[in-house]
Amino acid sequence: MARARLQDVAEVAGVSMKTVSNVVRGYVHVSPATRAKVQRAIDDLDYRPNESGRSLATGRTGLLALAFSDISIPYYSELARCVSTLARDRGYRVLLEQTDGTLDAERAIVSTSEAGLVDGVLFQPSTLGSSEIARHRSDIPVVLLGEAQAPVSVDHVMIDNVAAAREVTRHLASLGARRIAFLGHERSALSPTSKVRLAGYQEGLEAEGLPLDMGLLVASDAVSSASADRAVTEALEAGLRFDGLVCRDDLAAIGAIHALGAAGVRVPDDVVVSGWDDVAMASFTQPGLTTVRPDMAALASTALGMLEQRIAGFDELGRHVLVGHEVVYRGSAPENLQR
Amino acid sequence: MARARLQDVAEVAGVSMKTVSNVVRGYVHVSPATRAKVQRAIDDLDYRPNESGRSLATGRTGLLALAFSDISIPYYSELARCVSTLARDRGYRVLLEQTDGTLDAERAIVSTSEAGLVDGVLFQPSTLGSSEIARHRSDIPVVLLGEAQAPVSVDHVMIDNVAAAREVTRHLASLGARRIAFLGHERSALSPTSKVRLAGYQEGLEAEGLPLDMGLLVASDAVSSASADRAVTEALEAGLRFDGLVCRDDLAAIGAIHALGAAGVRVPDDVVVSGWDDVAMASFTQPGLTTVRPDMAALASTALGMLEQRIAGFDELGRHVLVGHEVVYRGSAPENLQR
DNA sequence: CTGAAAGCGCTTACAG
DNA sequence: CTGAAAGCGCTTACAG
Numbered sequence: 001m002a003r004a005r006l007q008d009v010a011e012v013a014g015v016s017m018k019t020v021s022n023v024v025r026g027y028v029h030v031s032p033a034t035r036a037k038v039q040r041a042i043d044d045l046d047y048r049p050n051e052s053g054r055s056l057a058t059g060r061t062g063l064l065a066l067a068f069s070d071i072s073i074p075y076y077s078e079l080a081r082c083v084s085t086l087a088r089d090r091g092y093r094v095l096l097e098q099t100d101g102t103l104d105a106e107r108a109i110v111s112t113s114e115a116g117l118v119d120g121v122l123f124q125p126s127t128l129g130s131s132e133i134a135r136h137r138s139d140i141p142v143v144l145l146g147e148a149q150a151p152v153s154v155d156h157v158m159i160d161n162v163a164a165a166r167e168v169t170r171h172l173a174s175l176g177a178r179r180i181a182f183l184g185h186e187r188s189a190l191s192p193t194s195k196v197r198l199a200g201y202q203e204g205l206e207a208e209g210l211p212l213d214m215g216l217l218v219a220s221d222a223v224s225s226a227s228a229d230r231a232v233t234e235a236l237e238a239g240l241r242f243d244g245l246v247c248r249d250d251l252a253a254i255g256a257i258h259a260l261g262a263a264g265v266r267v268p269d270d271v272v273v274s275g276w277d278d279v280a281m282a283s284f285t286q287p288g289l290t291t292v293r294p295d296m297a298a299l300a301s302t303a304l305g306m307l308e309q310r311i312a313g314f315d316e317l318g319r320h321v322l323v324g325h326e327v328v329y330r331g332s333a334p335e336n337l338q339r
Numbered sequence: 340m341a342r343a344r345l346q347d348v349a350e351v352a353g354v355s356m357k358t359v360s361n362v363v364r365g366y367v368h369v370s371p372a373t374r375a376k377v378q379r380a381i382d383d384l385d386y387r388p389n390e391s392g393r394s395l396a397t398g399r400t401g402l403l404a405l406a407f408s409d410i411s412i413p414y415y416s417e418l419a420r421c422v423s424t425l426a427r428d429r430g431y432r433v434l435l436e437q438t439d440g441t442l443d444a445e446r447a448i449v450s451t452s453e454a455g456l457v458d459g460v461l462f463q464p465s466t467l468g469s470s471e472i473a474r475h476r477s478d479i480p481v482v483l484l485g486e487a488q489a490p491v492s493v494d495h496v497m498i499d500n501v502a503a504a505r506e507v508t509r510h511l512a513s514l515g516a517r518r519i520a521f522l523g524h525e526r527s528a529l530s531p532t533s534k535v536r537l538a539g540y541q542e543g544l545e546a547e548g549l550p551l552d553m554g555l556l557v558a559s560d561a562v563s564s565a566s567a568d569r570a571v572t573e574a575l576e577a578g579l580r581f582d583g584l585v586c587r588d589d590l591a592a593i594g595a596i597h598a599l600g601a602a603g604v605r606v607p608d609d610v611v612v613s614g615w616d617d618v619a620m621a622s623f624t625q626p627g628l629t630t631v632r633p634d635m636a637a638l639a640s641t642a643l644g645m646l647e648q649r650i651a652g653f654d655e656l657g658r659h660v661l662v663g664h665e666v667v668y669r670g671s672a673p674e675n676l677q678r
Numbered sequence: 679c680t681g682a683a684a685g686c687g688c689t690t691a692c693a694g
Numbered sequence: 695c696t697g698a699a700a701g702c703g704c705t706t707a708c709a710g
Contacts (some may be wrong), residue, residue: 003454003478005686005687005688006687006688006689007687007688015696015697016696016697016698017687017688017689017697017698018689018690018696018697018698019695019696019697021688021689021690022695022696025689029695030695030696031695031696034695034696048451048452048453048454049453049454049687049688050395050453050454050455050686050687050688051400051453051454051455051456051687051688052391052394052395052398052400052455052456052686052687052688053395053455053686053687053688053689053702054687054688054689055391055394055395055688055702056389056391056392056394056395056686056687056688056689056701056702056703056704057687057688057689057690057701057702058688058689058690058702059391059702061390061391063434066435070420071410071416071419071420071423072413072416072417072419072420072619074411074413074416076416077410077411077413077415077416077419078411080410080411080416080435081409081410081411081437084410084435084437085437088437093434093435093436094434094435095402095432095433095434095435096405096419096423096432096433096434096435097432098420098423098424098427112387113387114387114388114389114390115342115387115388115389115390116389116390116391116392116703117390117391139342224619225619225620225622225623226619226622229623254620254623255623258623258625261625280411280563280564280565281564281593281620283564283565284564284568284593284594284597284624285623286597286600286625344702344703344704345703345704345705346703346704354680354681355680355681355682356681356682356703356704356705357680357681357682357705357706358679358680358681360704360705360706361679361680364705368679369679369680370679370680373679373680388703388704389702389703389704390703390704391702391703391704392686392702392703392704392705393703393704393705394686394704395685395686395687395688395702395703395704395705396685396686396703396704396705396706397686397704397705397706398686455687
């Protein structure tokens with residue numbers, strides 16, 4: 001049996017399509033008798049409105065794209081959970097777009113080759129520069145997430161990365177660390193995320209009167225615990241010594257703790273370690289991870305709110321919003337430490 | 340400036356809409372001269388085909404729903420990464436649907452109130468029973484993933500959970516464990532996943548001549564390391580003693596290792612532990628996790644292949660496919676252990 | 679190889 | 695409160 005259309009319902013109920021449409025969309029000014037009659041026809045025919053027809057008529061799809069490098073990275077999967085839940089509350093569904101952090105895929109996000117698929121885009125770029133983002137198709141609303149430099153024309157939500165990095169760096173220093181390394185940035189072509197966190201790390205060192213030693217910067221091949229593990233192991237084997245370690249993200253910190261343990265270096269006794277993101281696993285390392293926790297709920301809801309305004313037609317300059325963060329203290333760099 | 344339509348391009352290029360459509364869709368039989376003329380107009384007008392119009396005309400959206408309880412659970416985020424990547428290769432994009440494992444949300448997945456949004460659904464139920472799934476709207480193709488009992492009418496891909504659970508249980512026994520506990524099933528209303536894995540656990544005990552002791556079944560409040568941690572801690576405090584622990588999933592195992600460590604119980608010396616899923620973090624626990632690794636690539640590609648066939652019109656009985664798995668040995672229950 | 683026209687299934691002014 | 699009709703932007707037989 002072919003799928004019933006709005007028109008079929010109208011015929012069976014003996015009313016116009018407009019009336020059926022009103023009932024389907026829950027429009028209030030329909031007489032109870034008519035409504036009942038229509039509802040009956042809907043049930044009899046097992047009618048479901050066709051979204052494509054509706055989208056074409058309204059110009060809306062109720063879909064939002066959520067774009068970032070890799071959903072299997074815990075920060076992104078936790079973000080996706082948060083965004084998806086909040087989006088649903090606002091009547092939207094979420095389309096997943098993975099870029100793998102490649103330039104081509106990131107370009108495709110901001111210069112989509114088709115229209116009418118999503119109403120708006122939430123995008124956390126990994127590599128795409130501000131100027132290219134600025135040239136994005138202006139006809140589809142975009143809100144940027146994360147550390148990338150954002151063009152003035154585009155909305156942007158992030159936490160104060162420099163401040164947070166300064167904070168954790170100074171905290172490690174306050175625990176007595178004097179040779180504080182940084183772990184997890186790219187070997188070449190620094191991501192915006194690494195840039196701002198390194199900047200805060202440097203400021204933290206300065207504030208504590210510690211010298212910046214480029215030899216203490218330990219790069220990693222990928223955003224993964226395995227790469228970080230390898231990087232730390234190699235650094236230790238090459239003779240690098242440090243008593244503090246600021247990690248670009250929790251995955252790096254998890255890899256680092258593993259590598260340090262394998263090398264017989266004790267955390268926090270020999271090295272204090274901080275992470276970034278406070279992913280679920282940060283409570284389950286041995287010891288637990290001191291880490292920067294972004295206010296993800298605020299981040300997601302702020303971004304969604306701005307995106308909704310853009311979809312509704314708001315067309316002013318980009319708004320650049322900072323949401324909060326806090327440092328969560330666990331065993332890897334306790335709030336107070338007796339050495 | 341209003342968005343250009345196919346018709347605008349046709350007018351500018353001085354050809355019919357049909358010809359423009361042919362060019363846009365890459366149809367081969369268009370003369371080079373015409374193609375160039377049309378392409379020029381497309382570029383000049385910055386034309387992008389509208390997906391809603393296309394969907395309405397073709398009856399396809401190129402969208403697949405991926406539905407499961409919670410994207411922040413590592414197994415699901417790794418699955419989403421895999422499915423999303425493979426789907427893209429096949430020309431599909433992925434819509435994320437989280438059910439939180441609730442009955443209502445799971446019902447909504449199989450009895451969608453709208454049509455024409457997605458071409459097909461990949462669905463891993465947490466609680467929905469086979470009979471309700473069988474009554475699903477037959478007009479939208481569904482392929483089931485995971486352990487839920489599937490109706491004969493519906494395609495289904497899973498690994499052999501009973502065999503895998505038997506295998507790890509026997510492995511723990513082979514290492515000398517005699518009181519092998521099970522961790523991570525629901526306190527009430529067992530999920531299908533827990534059921535099959537418990538069944539295999541029981542078979543493994545039998546095969547090893549070990550008694551089934553209901554007291555060794557440690558339930559957890561949620562699929563999370565934190566709940567598992569709590570459950571194990573409480574069990575230990577209540578005096579439960581065991582020398583082997585089969586965990587329903589890696590999250591439970593991660594929580595268990597944490598709890599055992601906190602209680603001064605050594606893994607693997609005092610207790611050998613196995614997990615399930617081989618999530619990325621399984622290599623980074625201390626010690627590393629011996630765990631069941633499903634062949635996720637095979638799972639995803641098999642499911643997508645079957646879904647594509649259904650979308651193309653295949654309408655026979657459901658196919659029920661087992662994909663492979665292997666046990667990955669790490670420190671928590673090494674391949675060979677000298678006690 | 680290309681054109682003119684119908685149709686996909688909705689919504690929404692415009693009338694009444 | 696309800697109807698008749700146009701229109702959203704495509705694709706696709708059907709002709710030529």
